[in-house]
Amino acid sequence: LAKTTQPISMDSYEGQEVNITCSHNNIATNDYITWYQQFPSQGPRFIIQGYKTKVTNEVASLFIPADRKSSTLSLPRVSLSDTAVYYCLVGDLIYNQGGKLIFGQGTELSVKP
Amino acid sequence: NAGVTQTPKFRILKIGQSMTLQCTQDMNHNYMYWYRQDPGMGLKLIYYSVGAGITDKGEVPNGYNVSRSTTEDFPLRLELAAPSQTSVYFCASASGTGSYEQYFGPGTRLTVT
Numbered sequence: 001l002a003k004t005t006q007p008i009s010m011d012s013y014e015g016q017e018v019n020i021t022c023s024h025n026n027i028a029t030n031d032y033i034t035w036y037q038q039f040p041s042q043g044p045r046f047i048i049q050g051y052k053t054k055v056t057n058e059v060a061s062l063f064i065p066a067d068r069k070s071s072t073l074s075l076p077r078v079s080l081s082d083t084a085v086y087y088c089l090v091g092d093l094i095y096n097q098g099g100k101l102i103f104g105q106g107t108e109l110s111v112k113p
Numbered sequence: 114n115a116g117v118t119q120t121p122k123f124r125i126l127k128i129g130q131s132m133t134l135q136c137t138q139d140m141n142h143n144y145m146y147w148y149r150q151d152p153g154m155g156l157k158l159i160y161y162s163v164g165a166g167i168t169d170k171g172e173v174p175n176g177y178n179v180s181r182s183t184t185e186d187f188p189l190r191l192e193l194a195a196p197s198q199t200s201v202y203f204c205a206s207a208s209g210t211g212s213y214e215q216y217f218g219p220g221t222r223l224t225v226t
Contacts, residue, residue: 103157
């Protein structure tokens with residue numbers, strides 16, 4: 001499982017777009033990139049997953065450059081309720097029997113009014 | 114669907130006591146996981162299971178045991194509780210096909226004194 005590096009914390013204001021970048025220099029060919037969100041006293045919640053280029057769903061976009069050594073989670077027009085910890089994870093869906101995930105420390109996003 | 118349920122929500126144990134944390138999912142998921150989360154840290158995988166009767170160790174299995182006799186249930190047993198096991202415990206499940214989307218329970222906050 002590839003190691004990931006993300007900023008420890010970020011601040012933003014309501015209505016702004018927030019981009020959180022994750023580095024994963026040792027990503028392997030079969031690895032996918034997954035992001036989770038965690039609110040205090042709750043279990044993490046899946047946000048988005050991708051392999052290359054761009055993935056978008058109703059809550060976020062995930063940008064992955066051609067070399068796949070980094071990825072950026074983009075949250076459009078954040079609100080106070082987006083204040084949470086965001087985790088970037090990398091793993092092999094094909095050969096990782098068990099779907100094991102390794103959570104790092106994550107990025108603590110604080111959204112201010 | 115209730116999703117993933119965990120009992121109890123809170124528990125205080127004395128050093129040397131034992132207990133079982135219960136986890137049940139109603140989504141017919143093959144994969145199930147137990148994590149622990151210490152204050153300010155990411156989640157660490159304790160044990161996981163890819164199906165009934167099959168379990169394997171994660172990053173931090175020492176001091177814990179698991180069993181998986183049915184698809185729905187994945188109990189975690191703590192033997193001889195120690196203060197180092199004070200943590201929040203999360204159970205999760207996943208379908209195991211083509212995605213790293215895991216569904217987490219609400220957690221059990223355990224204190225060992």
